[in-house]
């Protein structure tokens with residue numbers, strides 16, 4: 001049974017950041033991080049100023065997937081040693097990254113007030129960018145919900161696996177209770193074909209319409225592609241390493257379809 005109790009801080013005058021995109025899923029391992037990186041890269045290639053924020057606080061891996069060695073990360077920000085904007089690192093792919101720190105208990109267990117301050121600082125930092133992508137952690141913990149709730153758009157990633165679909169539904173249910181104004185869209189990853197991906201989306205949509213009175217749109221379908229794993233194994237950006245592979249082409253199409261940021 002999924003509890004959809006509102007966040008305790010829901011009544012706060014929390015700012016919604018129109019140019020912030022949360023990449024969420026519920027379930028881990030569905031491809032959030034590699035899609036967030038590739039989408040950031042694709043948008044940057046189209047000339048947009050992009051910040052990718054690693055919101056998987058205790059199990060960060062944007063830096064690992066990109067082979068970065070950040071000198072500054074969120075650990076120092078949460079410890080109060082560094083302003084958030086100073087932790088942004090310009091990467092070769094043409095966008096900025098604020099890296100987390102994997103295995104950092106202090107980050108994973110940061111108190112709500114600290115997460116709130118971090119989210120507020122992120123909202124301010126967003127003013128300097130066209131889009132801020134937030135790669136969220138798995139699960140429905142308060143930190144995930146807090147970061148998702150301030151994003152103007154939320155992309156919910158799923159695959160065709162029943163567990164991924166159930167968790168995507170759970171995320172949408174909880175997000176609906178947290179704040180309904182955010183634009184929700186579904187991204188089907190690791191699909192065997194575009195047609196199969198659309199069917200997966202259809203199954204999720206039917207459940208959302210029947211039980212949540214919610215109709216998230218289909219953002220796009222990204223096909224299963226062995227090049228994704230290959231790029232991650234060599235810690236290279238997919239669009240740099242395999243710019244014409246199926247998954248790269250699909251993410252580029254999604255980037256091209258996004259309306260311009262409303263800052």
Ligand SMILES: Nc1ncnc2c1ncn2[C@@H]1O[C@H](COP(=O)(O)OP(=O)(O)O)[C@@H](O)[C@H]1O
Nearest residue numbers: 028029030031032033034190223224225228229
């Ligand atoms: N389109 C895809 N095709 C094939 N494998 C993929 C695809 N997207 C993601 N993967 C694989 O899924 C794994 C998990 O991806 P990751 O981005 O770490 O997921 P999450 O952030 O949701 O936990 C990666 O190791 C990658 O190899």
Ligand SMILES: [Mg+2]
Nearest residue numbers: 032033056061
């Ligand atoms: Mg991840």
